[in-house]
Amino acid sequence: MVRHARFDFHRLxxxxxxxxxxxxxVLPVVPALTLLAxxxxxxxxxxxxxxxxxxxxxxxxxxxxxxxxxxxxxxxxGLPRSVTxxxxxxxAMTAIALTxxxxxxxxxxxxxxxxxxxxxLSPLLSVxxxxxxxxxxxxxxxxxxxxxxxxxxATGWTNPPDWLIVQDPWGLTMTLGLVVKEMPFLLxxxxxxxxxxxxxxxxSISAALGYGRTTGWLKTVFPRVYAQIRLPVYVVLAYGMxxxxxxxxxxxxxxxxxSVQIVKWMGxxxxxxxxxxxxxxxxxxALVVSALGLWCIGELVxxxxxxxxxxxxxxxxxxxxxxxxxxxxxxxxxxSVLLGLIVLAVWxxxxxxxxxxxxxxxxxxxxxxxxxxxVLSALAETALIASVVTLIALILTVGCLEAEYRHRRTLSQxxxxxxxxxxxxxxxxxxxxxxxxxxxxxxxxxxxxVMLAHLVFVLPYVFLSLADPFRAWDTRNAAVAAALxxxxxxxxxxxxxxxxLRPVLTALAVGLSVSVGQYLPTLLIGxxxxxxxxxxxxALSSGGDRRAIAVYGLMQTGAALVxxxxxxxxxxxVWRNRKGLSHG
Amino acid sequence: xxxGLTLEDxxxxxxxxxxxxxxxxxxxxxxxxxxxxxGIGKSTLLSVVTGTLPPAFTFTGRVLLDGxxxxxxxxxxxxxxxxxxxxxxFPHLSVGANLAFGLRPGGSRADRxxxxxxxxxxxxxxxxxxxxxxxxxxxQKARVALMRMLLANPCALMLDExxxxxxxxxxxxxxxxxxxxxxxxxxxxxxxTHDAEDAAAAGGEIVNLGV
Numbered sequence: 001m002v003r004h005a006r007f008d009f010h011r012l013x014x015x016x017x018x019x020x021x022x023x024x025x026v027l028p029v030v031p032a033l034t035l036l037a038x039x040x041x042x043x044x045x046x047x048x049x050x051x052x053x054x055x056x057x058x059x060x061x062x063x064x065x066x067x068x069x070x071x072x073x074x075x076x077x078g079l080p081r082s083v084t085x086x087x088x089x090x091x092a093m094t095a096i097a098l099t100x101x102x103x104x105x106x107x108x109x110x111x112x113x114x115x116x117x118x119x120x121l122s123p124l125l126s127v128x129x130x131x132x133x134x135x136x137x138x139x140x141x142x143x144x145x146x147x148x149x150x151x152x153x154a155t156g157w158t159n160p161p162d163w164l165i166v167q168d169p170w171g172l173t174m175t176l177g178l179v180v181k182e183m184p185f186l187l188x189x190x191x192x193x194x195x196x197x198x199x200x201x202x203x204s205i206s207a208a209l210g211y212g213r214t215t216g217w218l219k220t221v222f223p224r225v226y227a228q229i230r231l232p233v234y235v236v237l238a239y240g241m242x243x244x245x246x247x248x249x250x251x252x253x254x255x256x257x258x259s260v261q262i263v264k265w266m267g268x269x270x271x272x273x274x275x276x277x278x279x280x281x282x283x284x285x286a287l288v289v290s291a292l293g294l295w296c297i298g299e300l301v302x303x304x305x306x307x308x309x310x311x312x313x314x315x316x317x318x319x320x321x322x323x324x325x326x327x328x329x330x331x332x333x334x335x336s337v338l339l340g341l342i343v344l345a346v347w348x349x350x351x352x353x354x355x356x357x358x359x360x361x362x363x364x365x366x367x368x369x370x371x372x373x374x375v376l377s378a379l380a381e382t383a384l385i386a387s388v389v390t391l392i393a394l395i396l397t398v399g400c401l402e403a404e405y406r407h408r409r410t411l412s413q414x415x416x417x418x419x420x421x422x423x424x425x426x427x428x429x430x431x432x433x434x435x436x437x438x439x440x441x442x443x444x445x446x447x448x449x450v451m452l453a454h455l456v457f458v459l460p461y462v463f464l465s466l467a468d469p470f471r472a473w474d475t476r477n478a479a480v481a482a483a484l485x486x487x488x489x490x491x492x493x494x495x496x497x498x499x500x501l502r503p504v505l506t507a508l509a510v511g512l513s514v515s516v517g518q519y520l521p522t523l524l525i526g527x528x529x530x531x532x533x534x535x536x537x538x539a540l541s542s543g544g545d546r547r548a549i550a551v552y553g554l555m556q557t558g559a560a561l562v563x564x565x566x567x568x569x570x571x572x573x574v575w576r577n578r579k580g581l582s583h584g
Numbered sequence: 585x586x587x588g589l590t591l592e593d594x595x596x597x598x599x600x601x602x603x604x605x606x607x608x609x610x611x612x613x614x615x616x617x618x619x620x621x622x623g624i625g626k627s628t629l630l631s632v633v634t635g636t637l638p639p640a641f642t643f644t645g646r647v648l649l650d651g652x653x654x655x656x657x658x659x660x661x662x663x664x665x666x667x668x669x670x671x672x673x674f675p676h677l678s679v680g681a682n683l684a685f686g687l688r689p690g691g692s693r694a695d696r697x698x699x700x701x702x703x704x705x706x707x708x709x710x711x712x713x714x715x716x717x718x719x720x721x722x723x724q725k726a727r728v729a730l731m732r733m734l735l736a737n738p739c740a741l742m743l744d745e746x747x748x749x750x751x752x753x754x755x756x757x758x759x760x761x762x763x764x765x766x767x768x769x770x771x772x773x774x775x776x777t778h779d780a781e782d783a784a785a786a787g788g789e790i791v792n793l794g795v
Contacts, residue, residue: 484665579718580717
């Protein structure tokens with residue numbers, strides 16, 4: 001048959017063109033490459049932390065092993081307070097954020113108020129941590145917007161009171177700042193999990209049995225949802241315990257949380273401080289592991305108590321005040337981020353603004369003009385790093401997912417843990433080691449290593465963002481395309497990716513915003529020479545120039561927010577005549 | 585050379601358990617209808633022929649198309665067409681671009697456009713090339729999906745509950761159209777359905793699974 005002769009022609013073509021065979025050889029190694037890009041720096045960084053922690057730093061002529069650094073660390077008078085701060089802020093923040101999100105979803109999912117909050121989710125999520133922290137500080141500081149609006153009428157203040165609200169010694173403001181920024185993340189993860197938990201029918205059944213909204217949800221849906229969001233909750237806990245930028249802006253100073261102290265030691269010129277930092281980094285890792293262990297024990301206790309509560313048969317007579325409390329918490333949390341951005345905008349254009357005036361006397365663009373050059377070059381650096389890193393992450397992610405599809409291998413539960421590992425590992429535990437290692441092997445610090453370090457954090461988020469829509473795509477489309485003569489590459493490029501344009505762009509936006517927000521990798525691996533919007537903004541925080549901080553904070557937010565806007569706009573434009581794709 | 589589609593001792597297993605077995609030859613221009621309740625593996629049978637068997641299944645036996653063994657050929661090299669119960673028109677492409685996707689490469693642009701226009705005329709959809717597939721009615725979508733498949737010049741046609749989403753009157757129309765076009769082109773057709781009317785209208789041999 002003539003038609004069948006073409007099959008042999010295809011085969012001939014495939015064997016004649018080495019390029020085609022190359023492609024088939026590259027795809028299967030993409031998953032391994034991705035794991036290497038994600039875990040390689042983490043492992044190398046841990047190795048580079050362990051050696052100097054035990055006194056081994058050949059570059060400085062120090063040879064171990066010994067325990068000098070640990071002894072010095074134990075002798076540091078600030079240690080107990082530092083360690084306590086890390087533990088309390090991390091655990092308290094996670095518990096509060098999780099409780100509020102669970103109560104909010106329990107009491108309000110499916111209502112109008114909830115949908116309104118849901119719409120704020122993406123913008124809230126993409127506001128960088130540093131910008132949200134600055135905004136909060138400008139709101140609730142003694143000379144902040146809240147005090148100005150209430151004074152002198154309600155408070156009688158004509159001067160800001162001498163209260164230490166921001167950077168309070170117990171880390172309460174820092175905890176609050178983390179809560180408002182982690183709530184959107186937990187909410188997003190919960191919404192994703194809800195789809196697989198049959199929540200709507202569970203609610204109607206529990207309602208038919210006489211259970212209140214919140215109680216019914218907590219007793220029937222919560223156990224299933226929590227099983228799905230455990231890893232993200234652990235990520236929040238690990239992150240809260242080791243965060244540096246938010247702690248620098250909102251956290252206490254004397255002494256600071258352990259993670260901040262590690263970065264301070266890393267910045268000191270003498271080598272014994274570096275050894276001290278390495279030993280503290282290992283302590284930080286041990287702290288996070290213990291806190292996760294503690295959390296797991298808490299889970300067990302909680303599930304026991306929960307079973308007792310379920311057996312008691314209480315229908316939830318006190319649901320109403322709990323619902324009101326949850327909604328208030330959700331609104332306040334969203335407001336503090338949004339109002340924070342607004343107060344940043346006001347400050348960036350403010351002329352003279354005396355206390356307790358609610359608004360500045362005059363508005364001008366002086367600050368923007370004065371900071372213009374610095375902001376633009378930081379923006380260029382930020383955009384370059386973020387674009388390159390995110391593009392690489394997207395290529396690796398699509399490669400992994402496509403390899404999984406073609407070779408019919410799905411990610412196991414163990415694989416999922418590997419994906420979350422870079423997010424669970426405290427940044428302060430392996431980034432100092434990675435920096436030492438880079439210096440040891442004589443590699444220059446700078447933009448390229450910074451990109452590699454960013455990739456570690458960008459990859460998991462891009463993967464998590466794209467994996468579900470990619471896998472949920474109806475593979476009968478592929479069967480039809482193949483029946484129409486399209487090869488596997490044709491199916492991917494001509495059918496699958498165009499149909500998935502919206503989730504692909506969303507994954508890109510997620511990746512960009514993660515990269516824009518990175519502080520510690522940029523600072524440590526860049527050796528202080530790579531100036532992004534985030535490093536510049538945080539560097540300004542100690543100076544107290546509110547107008548300059550506001551400009552950088554806003555630019556940082558814009559850099560993270562604009563891609564999300566484009567991810568909504570571009571598919572709407574490209575597919576404006578394609579109704580079948582208008583719902584995503 | 586034996587023309588037509590041959591399923592030679594096909595047996596499908598799921599986790600080692602036998603699911604479906606069939607040994608038939610479908611002559612060009614005839615329809616073999618496979619009936620049975622849902623969940624029995626009727627669609628799995630088709631995926632063996634199209635080469636898209638899900639990983640949870642295994643099978644033994646051979647698939648021959650016009651005498652050539654296509655059992656282990658890549659799906660896109662088999663020249664086996666398939667229509668599902670959903671039209672599965674690619675939502676990002678216009679009606680014309682969907683048809684162009686099916687049309688084998690080659691020929692000038694004008695030539696290709698003419699073929700597409702002619703294909704649309706053939707199913708009374710002349711001038712629909714620039715339309716968004718999402719704006720078409722169910723019957724119109726089904727006709728476009730059929731012509732897209734036929735433009736790819738398949739040597740056999742699979743029908744996977746292809747008419748079950750259409751309402752009764754439309755259903756008879758589309759069914760008659762599909763069978764007529766398949767007969768014109770002398771295609772062997774393998775149809776799975778749970779509707780006895782479909783099978784009766786096909787006029788060919790009927791295999792009942794699971795009874």
